[in-house]
Each structure stands twice: as C-alpha cells, then as structure tokens.
Amino acid sequence: MNINKLLLKNKSRLEYYKIEEAQLESELIVMHVLNLNKSDLLLNLQKNVTKLELAKNDAIIKKRQKNIPLAYILKFQYFYNAKFYVDNKVLIPRQETEILVEVCLSILENIKSKIKILEIGTGSGIITGTLSQILNTKNIEYIATDISFESLKIAKHNILKINKNTKLNLINNDLINGLKGEYKFIISNPPYLSSEDMKTINKELRSEPVKALYGGEKGYEITEKILKQLSSVEIVFENLILEINPSNKTYLMKMIKQLFSDYFSYVIKDYNGNNRFILLSKNNATKFLDQFNYCPN
C-alpha cells in the first residue's frame, strides 16, 4: 500500500469512529510512523509502506478508536509551532492558549532589565517554555508552579529542551502559597470546568487529569483563590493574565474591580469570539493589544 492510500484509509476509519479532525489526525499518524515532516509526506505519496510501518499505524488507530486522545498516544502535541512531550499526567495544550502567549510576548518585547515571570499551574510547561524560547534572554527568571509533581517533571523536560539556558525555578506548590517578590508578569491557565461541565465532558476529555480540568463547583473557585491570594500576599506584580471559562467572565470581572481598582483591566477574546482571557496591567496596555480582539473593562 502506498502512503496516499494509507492516509485515505486512516481518514475513513477515523471518520467511522466519529473522530472530528480525521484528515489532520490521519496525517499526524502517518508522519509519526514514517518519521516524516509534512512536506516530505506530500512529496512521497506514491512510496510504499512496509509491513512493520503498517502494523505500527494500525496499532495507533486501534488505540484512537478507544477515544484515547492522539496526543497521549503519540506522546506529543504541537504548541506555537514547537513539539512538546505530553502524557496523561498533563493537560493537552490547547490552541487558544497561544493567544495568551502572544499577549505576553507583545507586552514583554524589548525587555532590557532583569525581571521575573511567575506561571501558576504550568502543566506541560508550554507557556513558560514558549516564552523562554522566543524571548531568549538571561534577563528573565521563570518561576513555574504546579500542584502536580508529575507534571513538573514533564514541564522541566519540555522547558529545558526548548531552551536549555532558561533560568528556571520549578515549585511543587498549591497556587502561590509562600511565594513573595516582584513579578513583571503573573500568568495562569488554571482549571476552570464546573461540576456541571464535568458531568457532560466527552470520553477524550475524561482521559485528561481532573486536577487540570476541575475548577470547583462553579468552575471559577481556583481563579478566585488566585485573585484573593494576589490581593493579600506579599507579591507585587505589574501584569497578570488569566485564561478563564467565558461563562465566568462577569463574576470574575466584578471581583477584579473590587480587588484591583488601581489596575487597567481588559477582556480578550479567543479565536471563536469567546471572552477567554483577562489581562490586568498597572499601565495602560492598549498599545500592546492592537492585534487582539479585546475590550477594556
């Protein structure tokens, strides 16, 4: 069988099992099995695959049919054009989180002085890793926390693989307990599904760690705790960005108005126009937000 036929066969098998992105997944599987990048795959469509390659391909399809997410089967996920190791100890990076990274990059470009960035709930380390790779400066020290020790091991691997010079301090911690200091940016994509959301999640989401998904009865409890801790502990920050559940925007913005009345606040939308991110900034940040779909609050 040649590569083209294998791609089509995979696609129709995945569609039969109602996998949404069957075409894309079919390509990712074949690229992985044959160790080819996308352009080499397209240049070699007429090349035949070996029996061993076919067997490897079929083993992956079989697992996928059981609704194990492809990222957990292949043990990687692309984020911001880079390949990150993932397994079922960490959340699979989501594309919309790239917007959060872009907002940070926009505000952080041209950093000349020494600064610290704190990420709460780093998971696989995609946010800190991507910032470190792109900003690539010794002026930034990254502090990344997670309540899951297993995920910190993965974050360490990913962040140092993407930039071995990262000044990195990983802390196994409950949010920001015990942390002090001054931060240029505090970043978090905390768990934000509610009890109701958890009842209706599909089989694939159920493969991901509950700790990375469940935000409390209403979904906003962990985010609320972060905000309350930040307003009271010995932490000074210039910018804060949070990924949120759009349905919690009104509740959280009300709380932010009360706790951080001396900050500018912005709600930034994701690719689908949902209110997905909240940015707080000591200074007017509108000049950094031109390229984003946002509203000042």
Ligand SMILES: C[S@@+](CC[C@H](N)C(=O)[O-])C[C@H]1O[C@@H](n2cnc3c(N)ncnc32)[C@H](O)[C@@H]1O
């Ligand atoms: C939604 S995931 C985000 C992971 C990663 N930052 C990303 O964007 O893909 C939330 C992360 O927060 C961590 N977490 C949950 N509760 C926490 C807590 N109380 N303190 C610190 N981290 C926590 C989870 O283990 C998980 O890695």
